[in-house]
Amino acid sequence: MAIKGNQSVEYDRKPYIYESANIVGKKESEGPLGSYFDSKIEDDMCGRDSWEEAESELQKKCFETLLTKSSLNRNEIRYIFAGDLLGQLIATSFGLAGFERPIFGLYGACSTFGEAMGLASMCVAAGYADKTAALASSHYASAQKQFRFPLSYGNQRPLSATFTVTGAGSVVISQKRGNLDVRIGGITTGKIVDYGVKDSMNMGACMAPAAADTIAANLKDFGVEPEYYDKIITGDLGLVGQTILIDLLRKQGIDIEDRHMDCGIEIYSDEMQDTHSGGSGCGCSAVTFTGMILKKISMGEWKRILFVPTGALLSPVSFNEGMSVPGIAHAIVVEKE
């Protein structure tokens, strides 16, 4: 039976992660995970005329790399599930239109890669497709322009702020084994959780309650303890959000401190790169997953992890109207075969 508990699915026929691809900006390539990435851009504008077009170019290059690495023709990808942070998903629309594939546009803020992997794996496990792709991107400059201040304004960033990752990550999900011995065991789809936090410079605090909610739901639905997973890896809580997550779960009697990891904390070295609380953006979890995490699972270093991309449902309009920043998190069980 596929339905598991209140908000999870466990696959009878676990789909494979057939192949992955990513591309990052210069700063990300110089960080602690630099050696894990497929390719990098030297010019943050990607040779285009605007930050938004640059982000579209990241998506395009990422999907091209995915096709090359997997030796697939674009027509073998039956559906693309993709999204980004920009209003009306323009990085996705303009980045992926040229591939002429049926597409589901998704918005889950920085949790979008989790939402995409969830739906893409459901689709394959149900037999609606042999192969689907999940993709998400973010770009530091387009995100700053969209959500906060133009770069040229030169505002100071508080210590709780995270740094939006410039990068795109993608996977092909398939019923057949590909180049990786990694499968998706199940998913836990998140609810919108709003603790009323209104600080757009402290996204970790906005998202931690949603991450705690989804992780607790996953453990309950699957009837397991945190030890079931070698690692529980959130998307972009950063240092501030990590502390809150661990505290919130501890109050529910769940201790994940010894196995928690956060893509936002891993991707930069604050000491060397002045990134404060960590990295963020859809691209943060997407490139860390397709870079480091998949490789560690594929090599057998980790047997099973819970991957939990986290999103802060922030909009410049709602923020300027004094609204809170609700959070959401979607969890994916990823296993070594």
Next chain:
Amino acid sequence: MAIKGNQSVEYDRKPYIYESANIVGKKESEGPLGSYFDSKIEDDMCGRDSWEEAESELQKKCFETLLTKSSLNRNEIRYIFAGDLLGQLIATSFGLAGFERPIFGLYGACSTFGEAMGLASMCVAAGYADKTAALASSHYASAQKQFRFPLSYGNQRPLSATFTVTGAGSVVISQKRGNLDVRIGGITTGKIVDYGVKDSMNMGACMAPAAADTIAANLKDFGVEPEYYDKIITGDLGLVGQTILIDLLRKQGIDIEDRHMDCGIEIYSDEMQDTHSGGSGCGCSAVTFTGMILKKISMGEWKRILFVPTGALLSPVSFNEGMSVPGIAHAIVVEKE
């Protein structure tokens, strides 16, 4: 076998449309379809402080009505698939957070209701849920503010312009028969189609190529002629877009003129309501479907229709940067049992 042709799914166990609900603004309630709607708001602000909050309120009221009409507890809806036109889907995030259900945020511009019905029905047909909900909204004032001019600017609207529908529509999709004898036979997921049109006041022209692409794909994938459907109903092409759609398909040897209908043309009386080319927005197809279309199928007036919500992937940022407005359309086969 569920996979059909290049981009369609035909369900072996066709899911039911269990119940529907909608809510519209004053103008829509005074239009030709007024008597079909469940409820209307008298005050376009819905008693809230901003247009965005008003649209959230529409989503909230719509979902509440859906639960009441279907006599379901919110916890019986396993997943919500929902979206709107605003940047970062704030109408959805703030409108539906209070129901505390696992949610997939979707963006397909005005095609979002089709995208939502597609994924919600795939999910039910695959056995991932007993019941899912699909929901989409738009609001004239929040859309004008987001995409064009603030209302108080009082700009003139060209004759090719459409009028964004204030309203929200939703359905429960279920493996079990509900209050309607209507089922979803299959879906055809659209590609992004960009003919390079750059006129944000002529959305019909931006979307018609995508509608033609999806309709032609549906007919090919299912191996049928237009006569297979009693009606082929697009979302919000309006009068200008309708002409283009019919012409584009005729060039491919497909004639749908005698059975084409467009929600945007049906919802207003241009003569009486000064709406020019017609209605638009996610809400346009969502309220017309859940209002008129479902009732006509349920009553047996139509046995089978192809419902094709159409979206123009317009963003104020990309538009101001001189980019085109690509289109997308998702088709749903809806049948009287």
